[in-house]
Amino acid sequence: MASERKATADPARSLAILWRTREPTSRSAGPGLSVDRIVRAAIDIADTEGLDALTMRRVGEALGVGTMSVYTYVPGKAELVAVMIDTAYGEMPRPAAEGDWRARLERVARDNLALYQRHPWMLRAETTRPVLGPHLIAKYDRELGTVADIGLADVEMDAVLTLVLGHVKSSARAASEVVDLERETGLTDGQWWQSHAPWLETFLTAGAYPTASRVGTAAGQQHGAAYGPEYAFEFGLQRVLDGISVVVAERATAG
Amino acid sequence: MASERKATADPARSLAILWRTREPTSRSAGPGLSVDRIVRAAIDIADTEGLDALTMRRVGEALGVGTMSVYTYVPGKAELVAVMIDTAYGEMPRPAAEGDWRARLERVARDNLALYQRHPWMLRAETTRPVLGPHLIAKYDRELGTVADIGLADVEMDAVLTLVLGHVKSSARAASEVVDLERETGLTDGQWWQSHAPWLETFLTAGAYPTASRVGTAAGQQHGAAYGPEYAFEFGLQRVLDGISVVVAERATAG
DNA sequence: GGCGGCCGACGTACGGCGTACGTCGGCGTT
Protein backbone atom coordinates (compact mmCIF):
# COMPACT_ATOMS: atom_id res chain seq x y z
CA MET A 1 0.00 0.00 0.00
CA ALA A 2 2.44 2.57 1.22
CA SER A 3 4.19 3.44 -1.99
CA GLU A 4 7.58 3.54 -0.27
CA ARG A 5 9.60 5.01 -3.10
CA LYS A 6 13.30 4.61 -3.06
CA ALA A 7 14.73 7.47 -1.08
CA THR A 8 18.15 8.44 -2.39
CA ALA A 9 19.68 5.57 -0.46
CA ASP A 10 20.01 5.93 3.28
CA PRO A 11 21.11 9.28 4.68
CA ALA A 12 23.96 7.70 6.59
CA ARG A 13 25.80 6.56 3.48
CA SER A 14 25.39 9.85 1.64
CA LEU A 15 26.38 11.96 4.60
CA ALA A 16 29.35 9.73 5.32
CA ILE A 17 30.62 10.34 1.81
CA LEU A 18 29.96 14.06 1.99
CA TRP A 19 31.88 14.35 5.22
CA ARG A 20 34.56 11.93 4.03
CA THR A 21 34.26 9.50 6.91
CA ARG A 22 36.43 6.85 5.40
CA GLU A 23 39.98 5.73 5.93
CA PRO A 24 42.11 6.07 2.82
CA THR A 25 42.25 2.64 1.21
CA SER A 26 45.76 1.54 2.02
CA ARG A 27 45.07 -1.57 0.00
CA SER A 28 46.10 -1.91 -3.59
CA ALA A 29 48.44 0.53 -5.28
CA GLY A 30 46.53 -0.06 -8.51
CA PRO A 31 44.33 2.58 -10.07
CA GLY A 32 44.02 4.09 -6.60
CA LEU A 33 40.43 5.17 -7.02
CA SER A 34 38.89 7.37 -4.37
CA VAL A 35 35.86 9.56 -3.82
CA ASP A 36 38.02 12.65 -4.26
CA ARG A 37 39.54 11.55 -7.54
CA ILE A 38 36.10 10.63 -8.86
CA VAL A 39 34.60 13.93 -7.81
CA ARG A 40 37.45 15.90 -9.29
CA ALA A 41 37.15 14.09 -12.59
CA ALA A 42 33.38 14.55 -12.62
CA ILE A 43 33.61 18.28 -11.92
CA ASP A 44 36.16 18.56 -14.66
CA ILE A 45 33.85 16.93 -17.16
CA ALA A 46 30.85 18.98 -16.11
CA ASP A 47 32.84 22.22 -16.22
CA THR A 48 34.22 21.67 -19.67
CA GLU A 49 31.57 19.62 -21.43
CA GLY A 50 28.38 20.42 -19.57
CA LEU A 51 26.13 18.43 -17.28
CA ASP A 52 24.69 16.35 -20.11
CA ALA A 53 28.14 14.97 -20.85
CA LEU A 54 28.51 13.83 -17.25
CA THR A 55 27.94 10.12 -17.55
CA MET A 56 29.01 7.37 -15.24
CA ARG A 57 30.68 5.71 -18.21
CA ARG A 58 32.43 8.97 -19.03
CA VAL A 59 33.69 9.33 -15.46
CA GLY A 60 35.10 5.85 -15.44
CA GLU A 61 36.73 6.45 -18.79
CA ALA A 62 38.33 9.68 -17.59
CA LEU A 63 39.87 7.77 -14.71
CA GLY A 64 41.01 4.87 -16.87
CA VAL A 65 38.68 2.56 -15.04
CA GLY A 66 35.60 0.49 -15.72
CA THR A 67 32.23 2.13 -15.45
CA MET A 68 31.04 0.07 -12.54
CA SER A 69 34.15 0.65 -10.49
CA VAL A 70 32.89 4.13 -9.80
CA TYR A 71 29.97 2.59 -7.95
CA THR A 72 32.37 1.13 -5.42
CA TYR A 73 32.86 4.61 -4.00
CA VAL A 74 29.63 6.36 -4.83
CA PRO A 75 26.13 4.91 -4.44
CA GLY A 76 24.79 6.51 -7.59
CA LYS A 77 24.87 9.48 -9.87
CA ALA A 78 22.63 11.63 -7.67
CA GLU A 79 25.01 11.25 -4.75
CA LEU A 80 27.99 11.97 -6.96
CA VAL A 81 26.43 15.23 -8.05
CA ALA A 82 25.67 16.07 -4.44
CA VAL A 83 29.32 15.68 -3.50
CA MET A 84 30.33 17.71 -6.55
CA ILE A 85 28.11 20.53 -5.38
CA ASP A 86 29.44 20.55 -1.87
CA THR A 87 32.98 20.39 -3.17
CA ALA A 88 32.34 23.41 -5.38
CA TYR A 89 31.04 25.33 -2.38
CA GLY A 90 34.29 24.48 -0.68
CA GLU A 91 36.28 26.41 -3.28
CA MET A 92 34.53 29.67 -2.61
CA PRO A 93 36.53 32.54 -1.17
CA ARG A 94 36.10 33.25 2.51
CA PRO A 95 36.43 37.00 2.50
CA ALA A 96 37.06 38.93 5.68
CA ALA A 97 33.88 40.77 6.59
CA GLU A 98 34.51 44.39 5.77
CA GLY A 99 32.30 47.35 5.00
CA ASP A 100 28.68 47.77 6.01
CA TRP A 101 26.07 45.07 5.56
CA ARG A 102 25.21 46.24 2.08
CA ALA A 103 28.77 45.98 0.86
CA ARG A 104 29.14 42.59 2.48
CA LEU A 105 25.91 41.27 0.99
CA GLU A 106 26.89 42.58 -2.41
CA ARG A 107 30.15 40.73 -2.07
CA VAL A 108 28.24 37.56 -1.27
CA ALA A 109 26.17 38.02 -4.42
CA ARG A 110 29.23 38.51 -6.60
CA ASP A 111 31.04 35.55 -5.12
CA ASN A 112 28.06 33.35 -5.80
CA LEU A 113 27.76 34.65 -9.34
CA ALA A 114 31.41 33.84 -9.91
CA LEU A 115 30.83 30.36 -8.56
CA TYR A 116 28.03 29.77 -11.03
CA GLN A 117 30.12 31.13 -13.87
CA ARG A 118 32.90 28.75 -13.02
CA HIS A 119 30.53 25.80 -12.60
CA PRO A 120 27.45 26.42 -14.73
CA TRP A 121 26.25 22.87 -14.22
CA MET A 122 25.37 23.78 -10.64
CA LEU A 123 22.52 25.86 -12.01
CA ARG A 124 20.87 22.75 -13.33
CA ALA A 125 22.00 20.29 -10.69
CA GLU A 126 21.00 22.02 -7.50
CA THR A 127 17.40 21.09 -7.93
CA THR A 128 16.77 18.95 -4.90
CA ARG A 129 16.82 19.09 -1.20
CA PRO A 130 20.10 20.72 -0.14
CA VAL A 131 22.77 18.19 0.56
CA LEU A 132 23.94 19.44 3.94
CA GLY A 133 27.57 18.86 3.22
CA PRO A 134 30.22 20.51 5.34
CA HIS A 135 30.99 23.24 2.85
CA LEU A 136 27.36 24.17 2.31
CA ILE A 137 26.87 24.58 6.03
CA ALA A 138 30.04 26.61 6.36
CA LYS A 139 28.91 28.79 3.47
CA TYR A 140 25.49 29.28 4.99
CA ASP A 141 27.01 30.27 8.29
CA ARG A 142 29.47 32.63 6.68
CA GLU A 143 26.83 34.31 4.54
CA LEU A 144 24.40 34.62 7.41
CA GLY A 145 27.15 36.40 9.24
CA THR A 146 26.97 39.28 6.80
CA VAL A 147 23.44 40.13 7.91
CA ALA A 148 23.62 38.95 11.48
CA ASP A 149 23.80 42.25 13.33
CA ILE A 150 21.47 44.60 11.54
CA GLY A 151 18.37 44.08 13.63
CA LEU A 152 16.61 41.39 11.64
CA ALA A 153 14.78 38.41 13.09
CA ASP A 154 16.23 34.98 12.38
CA VAL A 155 13.66 34.09 9.77
CA GLU A 156 14.20 37.45 8.11
CA MET A 157 17.92 36.83 7.91
CA ASP A 158 17.26 33.56 6.16
CA ALA A 159 14.74 35.21 3.86
CA VAL A 160 17.15 38.00 2.94
CA LEU A 161 19.81 35.50 2.02
CA THR A 162 17.35 33.42 0.07
CA LEU A 163 16.24 36.48 -1.85
CA VAL A 164 19.74 37.59 -2.78
CA LEU A 165 20.93 34.12 -3.71
CA GLY A 166 17.78 33.53 -5.68
CA HIS A 167 18.40 36.62 -7.72
CA VAL A 168 21.98 35.59 -8.35
CA LYS A 169 20.86 32.19 -9.48
CA SER A 170 18.21 33.57 -11.81
CA SER A 171 20.67 35.95 -13.40
CA ALA A 172 23.36 33.32 -13.68
CA ARG A 173 20.95 30.93 -15.28
CA ALA A 174 19.91 33.47 -17.87
CA ALA A 175 23.52 34.25 -18.68
CA SER A 176 24.49 30.61 -18.79
CA GLU A 177 21.68 29.70 -21.14
CA VAL A 178 22.79 32.31 -23.62
CA VAL A 179 26.27 30.86 -23.57
CA ASP A 180 25.47 27.21 -23.98
CA LEU A 181 22.75 27.74 -26.50
CA GLU A 182 25.35 29.42 -28.61
CA ARG A 183 27.50 26.39 -28.13
CA GLU A 184 24.70 23.95 -28.90
CA THR A 185 23.22 25.66 -31.90
CA GLY A 186 26.28 27.43 -33.20
CA LEU A 187 24.24 30.60 -33.43
CA THR A 188 24.83 33.72 -31.45
CA ASP A 189 21.83 35.27 -29.83
CA GLY A 190 21.73 37.94 -32.49
CA GLN A 191 21.85 35.43 -35.32
CA TRP A 192 19.07 33.45 -33.70
CA TRP A 193 16.89 36.52 -33.45
CA GLN A 194 17.57 37.40 -37.04
CA SER A 195 16.59 33.97 -38.23
CA HIS A 196 13.36 34.01 -36.25
CA ALA A 197 12.37 37.61 -36.81
CA PRO A 198 11.03 37.27 -40.37
CA TRP A 199 8.83 34.38 -39.32
CA LEU A 200 7.55 36.24 -36.33
CA GLU A 201 6.60 39.16 -38.50
CA THR A 202 4.65 36.79 -40.66
CA PHE A 203 2.53 35.70 -37.74
CA LEU A 204 2.26 38.95 -35.88
CA THR A 205 -0.38 41.25 -37.13
CA ALA A 206 1.36 44.53 -37.73
CA GLY A 207 1.39 46.65 -34.59
CA ALA A 208 -0.37 44.06 -32.48
CA TYR A 209 1.93 44.32 -29.51
CA PRO A 210 3.64 47.69 -29.72
CA THR A 211 5.02 47.70 -26.20
CA ALA A 212 6.39 44.19 -26.41
CA SER A 213 7.98 44.93 -29.77
CA ARG A 214 9.62 48.14 -28.69
CA VAL A 215 10.90 46.93 -25.33
CA GLY A 216 11.75 43.51 -26.63
CA THR A 217 13.85 45.06 -29.34
CA ALA A 218 15.62 47.30 -26.85
CA ALA A 219 16.30 44.42 -24.49
CA GLY A 220 17.16 42.16 -27.38
CA GLN A 221 19.84 44.50 -28.62
CA GLN A 222 21.47 44.30 -25.23
CA HIS A 223 21.32 40.53 -25.36
CA GLY A 224 22.88 40.62 -28.77
CA ALA A 225 25.69 42.62 -27.27
CA ALA A 226 26.10 39.87 -24.68
CA TYR A 227 25.51 42.53 -22.09
CA GLY A 228 21.88 41.90 -21.21
CA PRO A 229 22.30 39.32 -18.47
CA GLU A 230 24.96 41.37 -16.74
CA TYR A 231 22.74 44.41 -16.80
CA ALA A 232 19.81 42.45 -15.42
CA PHE A 233 22.03 41.15 -12.63
CA GLU A 234 23.36 44.56 -11.65
CA PHE A 235 20.02 46.31 -11.91
CA GLY A 236 18.23 43.60 -9.95
CA LEU A 237 20.91 43.38 -7.30
CA GLN A 238 20.71 47.09 -6.55
CA ARG A 239 16.91 46.89 -6.40
CA VAL A 240 17.06 43.96 -4.02
CA LEU A 241 19.58 45.68 -1.79
CA ASP A 242 17.50 48.85 -1.85
CA GLY A 243 14.49 46.82 -0.80
CA ILE A 244 16.36 45.20 2.03
CA SER A 245 17.65 48.51 3.29
CA VAL A 246 14.04 49.63 3.65
CA VAL A 247 13.37 46.89 6.19
CA VAL A 248 16.67 47.44 7.89
CA ALA A 249 15.86 51.11 8.28
CA GLU A 250 12.41 50.24 9.64
CA ARG A 251 13.89 47.93 12.22
CA ALA A 252 16.45 50.53 13.19
CA THR A 253 13.90 53.29 13.84
CA ALA A 254 11.34 50.93 15.38
CA GLY A 255 13.95 49.34 17.67
CA MET B 1 35.06 21.63 -39.72
CA ALA B 2 32.27 23.91 -38.70
CA SER B 3 30.70 21.90 -35.94
CA GLU B 4 27.22 22.64 -37.21
CA ARG B 5 25.26 21.06 -34.37
CA LYS B 6 21.68 20.19 -34.87
CA ALA B 7 19.67 23.24 -34.04
CA THR B 8 16.28 22.30 -32.64
CA ALA B 9 15.04 21.69 -36.16
CA ASP B 10 14.39 24.70 -38.30
CA PRO B 11 12.66 27.70 -36.76
CA ALA B 12 9.95 27.64 -39.39
CA ARG B 13 8.57 24.26 -38.37
CA SER B 14 8.58 25.03 -34.65
CA LEU B 15 7.03 28.45 -35.05
CA ALA B 16 4.42 27.08 -37.43
CA ILE B 17 3.35 24.61 -34.79
CA LEU B 18 3.38 27.19 -32.04
CA TRP B 19 1.22 29.51 -34.04
CA ARG B 20 -0.93 26.67 -35.30
CA THR B 21 -0.47 27.37 -38.98
CA ARG B 22 -2.07 24.20 -40.17
CA GLU B 23 -5.43 23.34 -41.60
CA PRO B 24 -7.33 20.88 -39.42
CA THR B 25 -6.89 17.50 -41.01
CA SER B 26 -10.23 16.89 -42.63
CA ARG B 27 -8.95 13.51 -43.65
CA SER B 28 -9.66 10.37 -41.66
CA ALA B 29 -12.16 10.21 -38.82
CA GLY B 30 -9.88 7.72 -37.11
CA PRO B 31 -8.02 8.49 -33.91
CA GLY B 32 -8.17 12.12 -35.01
CA LEU B 33 -4.78 13.02 -33.66
CA SER B 34 -3.80 16.66 -33.60
CA VAL B 35 -1.22 18.96 -32.08
CA ASP B 36 -3.78 20.21 -29.61
CA ARG B 37 -4.83 16.78 -28.42
CA ILE B 38 -1.21 15.77 -28.04
CA VAL B 39 -0.33 18.89 -26.11
CA ARG B 40 -3.34 18.55 -23.84
CA ALA B 41 -2.48 14.94 -23.07
CA ALA B 42 1.14 15.84 -22.43
CA ILE B 43 0.25 18.68 -20.07
CA ASP B 44 -2.07 16.35 -18.25
CA ILE B 45 0.66 13.82 -17.71
CA ALA B 46 3.19 16.41 -16.62
CA ASP B 47 0.72 18.04 -14.24
CA THR B 48 -0.28 14.84 -12.51
CA GLU B 49 2.81 12.67 -12.73
CA GLY B 50 5.66 15.11 -13.10
CA LEU B 51 8.01 15.95 -15.93
CA ASP B 52 10.00 12.75 -15.58
CA ALA B 53 6.89 10.75 -16.40
CA LEU B 54 6.44 12.69 -19.61
CA THR B 55 7.62 10.23 -22.22
CA MET B 56 6.81 10.06 -25.88
CA ARG B 57 5.67 6.48 -25.34
CA ARG B 58 3.52 7.63 -22.45
CA VAL B 59 1.93 10.35 -24.55
CA GLY B 60 1.09 7.93 -27.33
CA GLU B 61 -0.32 5.50 -24.81
CA ALA B 62 -2.52 8.17 -23.26
CA LEU B 63 -3.96 8.91 -26.68
CA GLY B 64 -4.45 5.27 -27.58
CA VAL B 65 -1.93 5.58 -30.35
CA GLY B 66 1.50 4.26 -31.25
CA THR B 67 4.53 6.07 -29.94
CA MET B 68 5.77 7.17 -33.31
CA SER B 69 2.45 8.57 -34.41
CA VAL B 70 3.08 11.50 -32.12
CA TYR B 71 6.05 12.41 -34.29
CA THR B 72 3.71 13.01 -37.20
CA TYR B 73 2.56 16.19 -35.52
CA VAL B 74 5.51 17.21 -33.41
CA PRO B 75 9.14 17.16 -34.52
CA GLY B 76 10.48 16.02 -31.17
CA LYS B 77 10.10 16.16 -27.45
CA ALA B 78 11.77 19.55 -27.09
CA GLU B 79 9.25 21.12 -29.44
CA LEU B 80 6.39 19.40 -27.66
CA VAL B 81 7.49 20.90 -24.37
CA ALA B 82 7.81 24.29 -26.03
CA VAL B 83 4.22 24.15 -27.19
CA MET B 84 3.13 22.95 -23.76
CA ILE B 85 4.76 25.99 -22.21
CA ASP B 86 3.17 28.44 -24.57
CA THR B 87 -0.19 26.77 -24.10
CA ALA B 88 0.15 27.12 -20.34
CA TYR B 89 0.86 30.82 -20.75
CA GLY B 90 -2.33 31.03 -22.71
CA GLU B 91 -4.39 29.94 -19.71
CA MET B 92 -3.25 32.82 -17.57
CA PRO B 93 -5.80 35.39 -16.49
CA ARG B 94 -5.78 38.71 -18.34
CA PRO B 95 -6.71 41.03 -15.50
CA ALA B 96 -7.90 44.54 -16.14
CA ALA B 97 -5.16 46.93 -15.10
CA GLU B 98 -6.31 48.48 -11.87
CA GLY B 99 -4.56 50.14 -8.96
CA ASP B 100 -1.13 51.74 -9.03
CA TRP B 101 1.90 50.13 -10.58
CA ARG B 102 2.83 48.38 -7.38
CA ALA B 103 -0.55 46.71 -7.04
CA ARG B 104 -0.47 45.72 -10.70
CA LEU B 105 3.03 44.30 -10.49
CA GLU B 106 2.12 42.40 -7.36
CA ARG B 107 -0.81 40.96 -9.23
CA VAL B 108 1.52 39.86 -12.00
CA ALA B 109 3.72 38.11 -9.46
CA ARG B 110 0.81 36.26 -7.89
CA ASP B 111 -0.59 35.21 -11.24
CA ASN B 112 2.74 33.79 -12.24
CA LEU B 113 3.10 32.00 -8.93
CA ALA B 114 -0.30 30.44 -9.44
CA LEU B 115 0.73 29.34 -12.91
CA TYR B 116 3.78 27.56 -11.56
CA GLN B 117 1.74 25.94 -8.83
CA ARG B 118 -0.68 24.60 -11.40
CA HIS B 119 2.10 23.46 -13.71
CA PRO B 120 5.20 22.74 -11.64
CA TRP B 121 6.90 21.07 -14.57
CA MET B 122 7.35 24.52 -16.13
CA LEU B 123 9.91 25.26 -13.47
CA ARG B 124 12.15 22.58 -14.85
CA ALA B 125 11.22 22.82 -18.50
CA GLU B 126 11.67 26.51 -19.19
CA THR B 127 15.40 26.19 -19.38
CA THR B 128 16.10 27.21 -22.92
CA ARG B 129 15.75 30.10 -25.20
CA PRO B 130 12.19 31.43 -24.92
CA VAL B 131 9.92 29.90 -27.48
CA LEU B 132 8.30 33.06 -28.77
CA GLY B 133 4.88 31.54 -29.01
CA PRO B 134 1.83 33.76 -29.33
CA HIS B 135 0.83 33.46 -25.71
CA LEU B 136 4.28 34.25 -24.39
CA ILE B 137 4.40 37.40 -26.46
CA ALA B 138 0.92 38.40 -25.36
CA LYS B 139 1.90 37.79 -21.76
CA TYR B 140 5.09 39.81 -22.12
CA ASP B 141 3.17 42.69 -23.63
CA ARG B 142 0.49 42.56 -20.98
CA GLU B 143 2.98 42.43 -18.12
CA LEU B 144 5.10 45.19 -19.58
CA GLY B 145 1.95 47.28 -19.62
CA THR B 146 1.88 47.29 -15.83
CA VAL B 147 5.12 49.24 -15.66
CA ALA B 148 4.84 51.17 -18.87
CA ASP B 149 4.00 54.60 -17.60
CA ILE B 150 6.04 55.12 -14.49
CA GLY B 151 9.00 56.87 -15.98
CA LEU B 152 11.35 53.96 -16.61
CA ALA B 153 13.50 53.48 -19.66
CA ASP B 154 12.70 50.55 -21.92
CA VAL B 155 15.57 48.41 -20.71
CA GLU B 156 14.62 49.18 -17.14
CA MET B 157 11.08 48.05 -17.73
CA ASP B 158 12.40 44.75 -19.01
CA ALA B 159 14.80 44.46 -16.11
CA VAL B 160 12.03 45.15 -13.57
CA LEU B 161 9.89 42.43 -15.07
CA THR B 162 12.82 40.03 -15.20
CA LEU B 163 13.55 40.72 -11.55
CA VAL B 164 10.01 40.14 -10.36
CA LEU B 165 9.46 37.04 -12.48
CA GLY B 166 12.83 35.70 -11.41
CA HIS B 167 11.86 36.01 -7.80
CA VAL B 168 8.55 34.28 -8.44
CA LYS B 169 10.31 31.46 -10.19
CA SER B 170 12.86 31.00 -7.43
CA SER B 171 10.16 30.90 -4.80
CA ALA B 172 7.97 28.58 -6.81
CA ARG B 173 10.87 26.26 -7.37
CA ALA B 174 11.66 26.06 -3.69
CA ALA B 175 8.03 25.35 -2.86
CA SER B 176 7.71 22.81 -5.61
CA GLU B 177 10.78 20.91 -4.56
CA VAL B 178 9.44 20.49 -1.08
CA VAL B 179 6.26 19.04 -2.49
CA ASP B 180 7.69 16.56 -4.93
CA LEU B 181 10.47 15.42 -2.68
CA GLU B 182 7.78 14.46 -0.24
CA ARG B 183 6.13 12.55 -3.03
CA GLU B 184 9.35 10.89 -4.13
CA THR B 185 10.74 9.94 -0.79
CA GLY B 186 7.52 9.55 1.15
CA LEU B 187 9.01 11.71 3.85
CA THR B 188 7.76 15.12 4.89
CA ASP B 189 10.35 17.80 5.25
CA GLY B 190 10.18 17.48 8.99
CA GLN B 191 10.70 13.74 8.92
CA TRP B 192 13.63 14.16 6.60
CA TRP B 193 15.26 16.65 8.94
CA GLN B 194 14.71 14.38 11.87
CA SER B 195 16.33 11.46 10.11
CA HIS B 196 19.35 13.52 9.12
CA ALA B 197 19.76 15.55 12.27
CA PRO B 198 21.39 12.85 14.42
CA TRP B 199 23.96 12.19 11.73
CA LEU B 200 24.68 15.83 11.30
CA GLU B 201 25.30 16.21 14.98
CA THR B 202 27.77 13.38 14.74
CA PHE B 203 29.82 15.25 12.19
CA LEU B 204 29.42 18.76 13.46
CA THR B 205 31.73 19.68 16.23
CA ALA B 206 29.51 21.02 18.96
CA GLY B 207 28.91 24.73 18.53
CA ALA B 208 30.91 24.99 15.35
CA TYR B 209 28.38 27.03 13.44
CA PRO B 210 26.19 28.73 15.99
CA THR B 211 24.55 31.19 13.60
CA ALA B 212 23.81 28.59 10.98
CA SER B 213 22.36 26.23 13.58
CA ARG B 214 20.13 28.82 15.18
CA VAL B 215 18.84 30.40 12.01
CA GLY B 216 18.67 27.11 10.18
CA THR B 217 16.54 25.70 12.94
CA ALA B 218 14.25 28.70 12.89
CA ALA B 219 13.89 28.57 9.14
CA GLY B 220 13.63 24.80 9.22
CA GLN B 221 10.71 24.91 11.61
CA GLN B 222 8.87 27.10 9.14
CA HIS B 223 9.65 24.66 6.37
CA GLY B 224 8.33 21.86 8.50
CA ALA B 225 5.13 23.79 8.85
CA ALA B 226 4.96 23.97 5.06
CA TYR B 227 4.97 27.72 5.44
CA GLY B 228 8.58 28.55 4.71
CA PRO B 229 8.40 28.91 0.94
CA GLU B 230 5.31 31.09 1.16
CA TYR B 231 6.99 33.33 3.67
CA ALA B 232 10.08 33.62 1.52
CA PHE B 233 7.91 34.54 -1.45
CA GLU B 234 5.97 37.22 0.40
CA PHE B 235 8.99 38.68 2.13
CA GLY B 236 11.05 38.75 -1.04
CA LEU B 237 8.25 40.18 -3.13
CA GLN B 238 7.77 43.14 -0.81
CA ARG B 239 11.52 43.74 -0.75
CA VAL B 240 11.69 43.65 -4.52
CA LEU B 241 8.76 46.03 -4.87
CA ASP B 242 10.29 48.34 -2.28
CA GLY B 243 13.49 48.33 -4.25
CA ILE B 244 11.71 49.12 -7.47
CA SER B 245 9.81 51.97 -5.88
CA VAL B 246 13.13 53.54 -5.00
CA VAL B 247 14.06 53.86 -8.67
CA VAL B 248 10.57 54.94 -9.59
CA ALA B 249 10.75 57.69 -7.00
CA GLU B 250 14.16 58.73 -8.28
CA ARG B 251 12.91 58.99 -11.84
CA ALA B 252 9.87 60.94 -10.67
CA THR B 253 11.88 63.59 -8.82
CA ALA B 254 14.68 63.68 -11.37
CA GLY B 255 12.22 64.01 -14.25
C1' DG C 1 -18.03 3.62 -60.56
C1' DG C 2 -13.41 2.48 -60.56
C1' DC C 3 -8.76 3.60 -59.46
C1' DG C 4 -4.25 5.75 -58.36
C1' DG C 5 -1.72 8.17 -55.19
C1' DC C 6 -0.95 10.36 -50.89
C1' DC C 7 -0.49 10.60 -46.11
C1' DG C 8 -1.24 9.36 -41.41
C1' DA C 9 -0.42 5.69 -38.23
C1' DC C 10 2.64 2.29 -37.07
C1' DG C 11 6.54 -1.49 -35.75
C1' DT C 12 11.06 -2.33 -35.55
C1' DA C 13 15.51 -1.16 -34.33
C1' DC C 14 19.58 1.53 -32.68
C1' DG C 15 22.51 3.86 -29.60
C1' DG C 16 22.91 5.58 -25.04
C1' DC C 17 21.64 6.03 -20.31
C1' DG C 18 21.77 4.37 -15.00
C1' DT C 19 22.76 0.54 -12.54
C1' DA C 20 21.85 -4.65 -10.36
C1' DC C 21 24.44 -8.55 -9.94
C1' DG C 22 27.86 -12.24 -10.14
C1' DT C 23 32.83 -13.00 -10.75
C1' DC C 24 37.65 -12.96 -10.28
C1' DG C 25 42.21 -11.88 -8.98
C1' DG C 26 45.59 -9.83 -6.02
C1' DC C 27 46.67 -8.16 -1.53
C1' DG C 28 47.19 -8.27 3.65
C1' DT C 29 46.82 -11.37 7.19
C1' DT C 30 47.67 -15.58 9.70
Next chain:
DNA sequence: AACGCCGACGTACGCCGTACGTCGGCCGCC
Protein backbone atom coordinates in the same frame (compact mmCIF):
# COMPACT_ATOMS: atom_id res chain seq x y z
C1' DA D 1 52.39 -20.84 2.22
C1' DA D 2 47.57 -20.70 2.26
C1' DC D 3 43.40 -18.15 2.93
C1' DG D 4 39.84 -14.92 2.72
C1' DC D 5 38.32 -10.43 1.73
C1' DC D 6 37.38 -6.66 -1.13
C1' DG D 7 38.01 -3.64 -5.02
C1' DA D 8 37.63 -3.63 -9.95
C1' DC D 9 35.12 -5.35 -13.54
C1' DG D 10 31.86 -7.35 -17.60
C1' DT D 11 27.53 -8.46 -18.77
C1' DA D 12 22.90 -7.54 -19.02
C1' DC D 13 18.31 -5.27 -18.27
C1' DG D 14 14.92 -1.94 -18.75
C1' DC D 15 14.35 2.53 -19.83
C1' DC D 16 14.73 6.66 -22.98
C1' DG D 17 14.39 9.56 -27.74
C1' DT D 18 13.85 8.85 -32.34
C1' DA D 19 15.37 7.34 -37.65
C1' DC D 20 13.40 4.80 -41.07
C1' DG D 21 10.60 1.82 -44.01
C1' DT D 22 5.89 0.07 -44.59
C1' DC D 23 1.13 -0.39 -45.11
C1' DG D 24 -3.68 0.51 -45.48
C1' DG D 25 -7.57 3.45 -46.15
C1' DC D 26 -9.46 7.77 -47.85
C1' DC D 27 -9.77 11.60 -51.34
C1' DG D 28 -9.80 13.31 -55.81
C1' DC D 29 -9.88 12.33 -60.49
C1' DC D 30 -11.17 10.08 -64.72
